[in-house]
Amino acid sequence: MMTSVNNAEMAGSDSAMIELRKLNKWYGDFHVLRDIDLTVRKGERIVICGPSGSGKSTMIRCINRLEEHQQGDIIINGREMTNDLKDIEQVRMEVGMVFQHFNLFPHLTVLENCTLAPIWVRKQPRKEAEAIAMQYLERVRIPDQADKYPGQLSGGQQQRVAIARSLCMNPQVMLFDEPTSALDPEMIKEVLDVMVELANEGMTMLCVTHEMGFAKTVADRVIFMDEGQIVEENEPESFFNNPQSERTKLFLSQILQH
Amino acid sequence: MIVNENPVAARPAPASNRGIWGWMRQKLFSSPANTVLTVVTGWLLYIGLTPVISWSFIEADWFGSDRSACDGGACWVFITARIEQFIYGFYPEDLRWRVDLVFLQTGLLLLWLMPQSMPGKKWGVIYALSIFPISSFFLLSGGLGLEMVDTHKWGGLMLTLVLALVGIVAALPFGVLLALGRRSEMPVIRFFCTTFIEVWRGVPLITVLFMASVMLPLFVPEEVVFDKLVRALIGIVMFQSAYMAEVVRGGLQAIPRGQYEAAAAMGLGYWKMMRLVILPQALKMVIPGIVNTFIALFKDTSLVLIIGLFDLLAIVQAGLADPKWLGFAIEGYVFAGFVFWFFCFSMSRYSQSLEKRLNTGHKA
Numbered sequence: 001m002m003t004s005v006n007n008a009e010m011a012g013s014d015s016a017m018i019e020l021r022k023l024n025k026w027y028g029d030f031h032v033l034r035d036i037d038l039t040v041r042k043g044e045r046i047v048i049c050g051p052s053g054s055g056k057s058t059m060i061r062c063i064n065r066l067e068e069h070q071q072g073d074i075i076i077n078g079r080e081m082t083n084d085l086k087d088i089e090q091v092r093m094e095v096g097m098v099f100q101h102f103n104l105f106p107h108l109t110v111l112e113n114c115t116l117a118p119i120w121v122r123k124q125p126r127k128e129a130e131a132i133a134m135q136y137l138e139r140v141r142i143p144d145q146a147d148k149y150p151g152q153l154s155g156g157q158q159q160r161v162a163i164a165r166s167l168c169m170n171p172q173v174m175l176f177d178e179p180t181s182a183l184d185p186e187m188i189k190e191v192l193d194v195m196v197e198l199a200n201e202g203m204t205m206l207c208v209t210h211e212m213g214f215a216k217t218v219a220d221r222v223i224f225m226d227e228g229q230i231v232e233e234n235e236p237e238s239f240f241n242n243p244q245s246e247r248t249k250l251f252l253s254q255i256l257q258h
Numbered sequence: 259m260i261v262n263e264n265p266v267a268a269r270p271a272p273a274s275n276r277g278i279w280g281w282m283r284q285k286l287f288s289s290p291a292n293t294v295l296t297v298v299t300g301w302l303l304y305i306g307l308t309p310v311i312s313w314s315f316i317e318a319d320w321f322g323s324d325r326s327a328c329d330g331g332a333c334w335v336f337i338t339a340r341i342e343q344f345i346y347g348f349y350p351e352d353l354r355w356r357v358d359l360v361f362l363q364t365g366l367l368l369l370w371l372m373p374q375s376m377p378g379k380k381w382g383v384i385y386a387l388s389i390f391p392i393s394s395f396f397l398l399s400g401g402l403g404l405e406m407v408d409t410h411k412w413g414g415l416m417l418t419l420v421l422a423l424v425g426i427v428a429a430l431p432f433g434v435l436l437a438l439g440r441r442s443e444m445p446v447i448r449f450f451c452t453t454f455i456e457v458w459r460g461v462p463l464i465t466v467l468f469m470a471s472v473m474l475p476l477f478v479p480e481e482v483v484f485d486k487l488v489r490a491l492i493g494i495v496m497f498q499s500a501y502m503a504e505v506v507r508g509g510l511q512a513i514p515r516g517q518y519e520a521a522a523a524m525g526l527g528y529w530k531m532m533r534l535v536i537l538p539q540a541l542k543m544v545i546p547g548i549v550n551t552f553i554a555l556f557k558d559t560s561l562v563l564i565i566g567l568f569d570l571l572a573i574v575q576a577g578l579a580d581p582k583w584l585g586f587a588i589e590g591y592v593f594a595g596f597v598f599w600f601f602c603f604s605m606s607r608y609s610q611s612l613e614k615r616l617n618t619g620h621k622a
Contacts, residue, residue, distance in 0.1 A: 066519050085527070092525040103520035106618055107538050116534060117524035149618040169524060 016075070017042045017173055017204050018063060023072035025058060032058050033069065034228040040173075045205045047215040047236075050225035051251060056208045059225070060175045063206070064095045077172055093121060096166030100178040102158040104150035110137065110161050111146040114168045122169065129168070136164040140194050156187030160194055167198075174198065176207040210255060216240065224248045314592075325583060336586040337593045340577050344593075347413015347568055353405060356397040357416050363390055364423070372608060374615055391427075409487040413568035415597065417487075421494060421559040421569065422601075426552050428495045433502025434541075438532065440507055451503070458500035463558055466493040471565035490562050498555045505547035509540030542616045549609035553602045560598075570594055 016039050023036040032055045040046055048056045061067040063074060065081060065088045074081040076091050105113050114133035118124040124132070137143045140160035142153075150158055159179055166174060176195065180188045192214050199205055199218040209215070215222050215236050222239040224232040224247070232239070232248045243249045276284075286296045317331025320338060327335045337344070346354050367390060370382040398420070400406035412420070439451030458466070470493040471486055513536055521531040541548070563572035574590045577583060 064523055066523060089525050089527060092523055095523075097520075097523040099516060099520060101516055103514075103516035105517065105520070105535055105539075107542065107616075117526060120530050120534060121525040151618055166524075 015042045016040065017044070017077055018206070019073070019075040020059075020063075021073040021075075023059070023062065023069050023074065025055075025062065025067065025069045025071075032228050033062070036072070036228075036230060038223070038230065040204060040206065042172075043202045043204055044220045045199045045203075045218050046207070046221050046223060047219040048206065048208045048223045048225060049210060049212075049215070049251070049255075050231075054225040055228040056225045057177050060097075060177060060206050060208055063173075063175060064092050064097055066097075089121075093117075093169060094172045095175060096169060096171035096173070097175045098159070098162050098166055098177065098179045100181050102150070102155070102162045102182075104158055104162055104165070106150050109147050109149055110142070110153070113150065113161060114165045117165075118168050133164070133168050136167045137161070139167075139197070140164045141190075154187060155183045156190045159183065159187075159191045163191075163194055163198070173204045173206070176205065176209065178208050178210070180209065180211055212240070212256065224251065226251070325586075332589055332592075333586055334589060334593075336577070336583050336589050340583075343414060343577070344570060344573055345415045347417055347573055348411040349407060349413070349416065350405075350411065353407060356404065356407075360394045360397050361416075363394065364419075409485050410567075412487065414573045415570045417562075417567060418556075418559050418570045420487075421491065421562065422556045424491050425494045425498055425555045425559070429498035429502045429551070429555065430548070432495065432499035434506050434537065436499055436503035437506035437510060440503065441510055455500045455503050458497050459504070461497075463494070463497050463561055464564060466497050467561060467565050469493070486565065487567060490565060490567060494555070494559070498551060498558075501551050501554075502548065505544050505551055506540065508547065509542075509544035510536065512543055513540055542613075545609050545613050545616075549605055552605055556602055556605070557598060570597060 018038070018040040020036050020038040023033050023038075024031070025033040034055075036055075036059060038059075048060070050056050058067055062069045063076065077094060079087060079091060081087060081091060104110075105116070108116065111130060111133055114136065115124075115126065115129040118129040118132065119126055122129075134143055134146065137146055140163055142157055142160055142164075145153060145157060145161070150161065153161065163179075179195070180191050183191060188211070192211060195205075195207070195214065196218055205218075207214070207219075219236045221233060222236050223230055224239070224243075224245070226247050232243065232245045234244075239248075240252065243252055287293045312331070314332045318334055319328045319331060320334045321327070322335040323339060325333065325335070327333075342351075342354075346357055349357060367382065367386050370376055371379060371386065376382070396402050396404060398407070398412070398416075399409065436451045436455055439447045440455060442448045442451070467490055470489040474489060517535060517539065518531065521535040526534065560569050560571040562569055563575075568576065571594045574594045578587050578590050
């Protein structure tokens with residue numbers, strides 16, 4: 001079903017999906033992102049962690065231009081992010097995003113949430129968009145909720161709808177911004193299960209998350225950010241068992257203690 | 259340690275309603291003081307309301323041709339004898355079928371569009387926004403082979419409804435555009451919309467109407483001056499869109515940023531985002547405010563009497579001055595008041611049912 005990126009072997013190839021070069025951003029005088037360099041290859045799964053206020057959310061929000069950067073380049077699938085609205089909308093069609101607070105549209109049913117962008121942005125015929133949406137809703141295991149409104153679903157169900165909604169646009173990359181942070185503990189697993197499945201199908205993923213179990217299972221690389229910088233970047237095995245920087249060690253000791 | 263292995267099966271809630279007598283005993287006669295209060299209130303209502311009911315219904319006279327038909331009680335004959343004038347103003351009698359046709363279209367459209375599920379609603383909307391206004395315009399004012407009727411002959415309820423309907427239908431879209439403009443990121447547009455809103459909102463409607471009817475002709479050449487009714491309508495629409503804009507802006511500001519971000523992240527451009535995601539939620543949220551503005555607009559239409567247009571209230575007032583019907587001011591004002599109340603209350607009820615219908619049980 002993941003026609004665009006279902007080749008696991010692509011993960012090893014060198015084709016860069018996302019490239020950040022010397023990315024800098026300020027909120028007023030506050031320097032949130034400092035000289036960020038990051039290359040994400042097709043099919044790579046990257047987990048970004050770090051203390052709050054370290055700039056991890058801001059970084060992935062720059063990728064689809066929910067935040068504007070002031071210096072540096074962002075290149076997505078060969079297309080540079082400029083102020084050109086055409087470029088921005090083109091990139092947003094190819095980059096799916098899942099938010100901490102789901103951000104489903106409360107006035108539309110689950111199915112309508114999933115078909116809105118395919119119909120109005122991709123210009124798919126309604127019937128076709130609905131059929132595709134039902135396929136994705138089945139994959140996140142809530143096809144029976146298609147005609148309900150988001151307000152009638154649990155948090156975990158809403159987040160799975162949000163994932164399905166993004167997938168309906170058939171994106172090349174998925175960005176996850178703390179997708180499980182607003183969920184009750186018993187619902188975290190159902191969302192993570194869906195994300196693991198997606199990762200196993202070869203989707204290129206950037207996840208800001210504190211779920212270290214998820215990072216260990218699926219990540220190709222873990223990135224630790226602090227004070228707007230990428231402090232450490234490593235494969236999960238070495239990252240967790242043998243952190244190099246003092247700041248990483250401190251952070252890991254704090255979150256893994258209990 | 260407690261371990262409970264016996265699940266308690268769900269039971270129906272206890273019945274709280276023990277019938278009307280139980281309710282009365284509980285709410286009205288629960289204590290001696292409460293009983294006294296109930297009796298006294300009932301007695302006050304009785305002595306207060308009986309004369310009103312008796313005056314307006316029991317002793318009232320309804321039909322006749324002149325005041326001799328009235329003996330004590332309300333003289334509704336004054337209304338029934340003049341009802342045609344109250345409805346059509348000075349519209350020529352033999353052409354009133356044209357007004358009726360517009361009324362009929364309006365009524366049928368309301369029946370078609372207001373209920374939740376009616377067939378072909380989309381076509382109803384298209385009809386209401388294209389054929390209906392054009393046909394109404396020609397039916398009312400003439401042209402296309404129909405005899406022309408000058409707008410100074412329009413009056414009564416018909417004029418009130420024309421003013422209110424045009425005002426309502428035009429003020430909402432203008433108001434939405436102004437509200438979006440005031441929140442725009444483009445400084446020129448934002449400045450223009452803010453200035454427009456603040457200027458029109460800061461001026462009394464009476465002044466606007468005066469300017470439209472008295473001062474405008476002084477400043478523009480005579481050939482350009484257009485119909486007085488049109489000028490009043492433009493004034494009302496400008497004025498009410500400024501109010502509407504602020505109501506809508508309240509709704510826009512209540513939409514969480516996440517909704518904008520989710521829509522943007524999927525590649526929706528500004529107008530699609532507004533039309534499909536933001537406005538449906540924002541407008542739903544401010545239905546009470548929108549209807550409040552509509553109701554104010556409906557009643558404000560009676561201000562056109564100061565520029566010499568005879569709306570329902572003005573024509574009733576004019577009727578009171580008729581020497582044959584002196585002394586029926588109460589009946590006249592009660593009637594005018596009732597008609598206004600009827601339309602405003604209907605709008606209010608409809609808005610409440612709309613709110614209930616659109617409630618999806620979830621704030622973003």
